[in-house]
Amino acid sequence: MQIDHVVCAFCGCVCDDLSVTVEENRVLEVKNACVLGRAWMMGHAEHREEPVARIDGRPATLEEGVEAAAQILASARYPLIYGLSSTTCEAQKQAVALAEELGACIDCCTSVCHGPTGLAVQGVGEPTCTLGEVKNRADLVVYWGSNPAESHPRHFIRYAVTPKGLFRPGGRKERTVVVVDVRPTPSVRAADLFLQVRPGKDFECLWTLRALVAGQPVDEAAVAETGLTLAQLQDLAERMKSCQFGVLFAGLGLTQSRGKQMNLAAVFLLVRDLNAYTKFAAIPMRGHGNVTGIDNVMAWQTGYPFGVNFSRGYPRYNPGEYTAVDVLSRGEADAALVVAADPAANLPRPAIEHLRRIPTIALDVQPSETTRLARVAITTAPAGIAVEGTVYRMDNVPLRLRKVLDSPFPSDEQVLREILRRVKEIRKC
């Protein structure tokens, strides 16, 4: 059986044109997907032999897993809920409800990827647009600190580089593509222009561009440290000012290098300045399939996109205080629930060591570093393959995931709902 218009929740592109062939509850073929999406869809069944739950490494039933998780959380004084970027909004809402019930900290992967972008938005705002505006209008596309050829493989062909759009019937040949990065990445092959910035000098480049756009005099010597020449920067500034519709895609190379939120503030301010001359937008290159969803769910339910603490009974927000890396590295949390993320593979060592020390509960579709260190690990069904639900694309466009086959495992939403129900019962006693 072939199922069309399948929505891929692997990366922030959220492509919704996949055709999936399913026989006997197995994915046989995936059309239109990129290498990442295809591997994700095809690999769904590899873990079906996993037990639905493990407690201290030993196989357990779902009920036992839920009970153990609820007992840990209900008796914790400062629990942390973290992750949530690769699951549905329906599950994310249950996680927020659980955090509120527990008076917990809740934080999502945003705090270690585009958290600085969030801070920049709070500082200066965000001139942005949906990806269709780029497809229909953009004649200048700048990828800065982002390598979509490897991280978002279909970004070029679906949204920003090659597609033919309403006012760009010629597609690729009507656009100028610029890649700015600290090294020549595979994405450079798609670019007309590559500008290699010295590591850690992005802010200086962006700020110089602001000056050039505003017609301020800039000293050649002053830009020497950026790795770019004044002529290169002048050329880019001129392209930016003279295009009809420009877009700057801002990647982790900006948010996770020296300057962090200041880099993103510089991006938004540059783009804001450019709107005095032409039409220009900035779009953060969000990574995981529904990391934009958790930002949205948290923002509408708690007012804040990440780093929220419920210990006073209402949401408080303080990045650096309530964000997962900090709560863990300082040894504050006394229990952790990790959903659809693998912090044990990518957080700083002190944070991982603390996760190992405290009772950690992990919900994931497959074994991971985090499930291996977790006291309670529950295997869940993959969203977008075996679970329907809502996801938000990197440009905040909401889409509904289709279910293409059945999984022996429950959804994140079901498990979180059960844990919440059980926690409420325990706390009432």
Place this chain on the structure above:
Amino acid sequence: MLTIRNGEVYDPRNGVNGEKRDLYIRDGKIVAEPVQGRTIDASGMIVMPGGIEFHAHVAGSKVNLGRKMRPEDHRELVFPRTEVTRSGVGHTVPSTFATGYALARLGYTTLMEAAGPPLGARHVHEELNDIPIVDKAFFLLMGNNYFVLKFIAEHDFERLKHFVAWLLQASGAYAIKIVNPAGVDTWKWGRNVESLDQPAATFPVTPREIVLHLARVQQELGLPHPIHVHCNNLGAPGNAQITLETMRAVGDLPIHITHVQFNGYGGTDWTDFCSGAEEIAAYVNDHPNITIDIGQVVFGPVTTMTADGPWQYRLHKLCGHKWANGDVENETSGGIVPYKFVRKNSVNAIQWAIGLELALMVNDPWRVFLTTDHPNGGPFHAYPDIIKLLMDRDYRAQVMETVHKRVRTHSQLPNLDREYTLYEIAIITRAGPARSLGLEHKGHLGPGADADITIYPKLDDPGEMFRRPRYVIKDGEVVVEDGRIVQDRPGRTFYVAPDYDPQIVPVIREEFARIYTVSFENYPVQLEHYLPRRETIPCGSR
């Protein structure tokens, strides 16, 4: 079952003006015959239908970006969780749970989200579903939609009509919203239109044509609510003229002009800025096809947010505050700028006066509704104070003394003696909005109405009285007692499902892939998932 005994009832739709009445409730509806069960003694209290928030920005991508942008706003007001309620934060852009509770505590039981794009409709519904207690619906942004402009340009009224019907259903939406027609489309290239006859960028159609054609579509489809129009040139000095022109452009077709305060300015620039309310009110008074809401300014911080991208950019340039813009492919734009209305600022003071002037100079309360265009003019929690300004001319004069003196020379407010009665307040906050929305079961207390009821203590100070209802009843259940939420329950979502010719679907599909970045098949909202408690409001030619 519930009986409300002996209250002083204000039910304008049924002509009840402060008479002592008993109300009987069975299965969430008002009934004529007495019922068993709990009785609330409402002696010495005022009983009204539940309030209708007629135009507010509370759900969807634009609102949520506003929340993300403004942590400084949320610290102003916090809502700790209770035994029955979820928690929340937010002064001008509250989180969803807080929005529902705050409205309910003010005695409001129905809520209209003022602007959502079709592509973001799922998001709007997700948030509406998380706004507890109140019933709700949303207005669908169409005034700059690619297909709308295209079919108008092709003089293909039939296709236009069927497309609008299809799009309303595909979005689970309630009414046609038009924001800066042609101007927002032009903003996609960084420009705007300034007259009713200046064409859009994508197709050579003018604001005049867009408004007129959609007004006709609304009539032919028999949609329950007229076209809901945010005029061109919003926020600009002298824009009262284009507002009047827009009204004239539709002849005698029904039209609702929204937050007219923002579109009711005289003068030519900021130095000779003055009120244009008188001329607009006079025109409205002479034309029964027109309704307006005021969009009252409230002094203090606000978060301006509209689909009017070029206006938001202009405001950002004026005040320098942080700016967000969100253009949505083929459909609309959106912008956000935090702002503060200051008493001693001459323009702000005149803006404040204009909203009140409109309410006081439009003679027929059935055609002027109380809004703040939340959170643009002010947050909705300011309603009690605005009601006091309308009901008490001494209080009005007192406040006028505290604002910039230009109000006395550049508006008619000092000359207006009218005081609203409780009966009229019940019209502009309940019965009138319900009639305009075509919600037969809302805004009144006759048999068959939804048992949404607000009971206020009868106090001399209307501000105090409206700030803290004694009881709020939703679908026959007491949800608020003495300002406390005692029961949390989800509301319903209203939408319309007008008939359309299915032949329109392949026509749209054919072009869709070229201009959108989602599959046509993934575009319509799955009503069963995103409107789990939905109610179709019937269409029919009127």
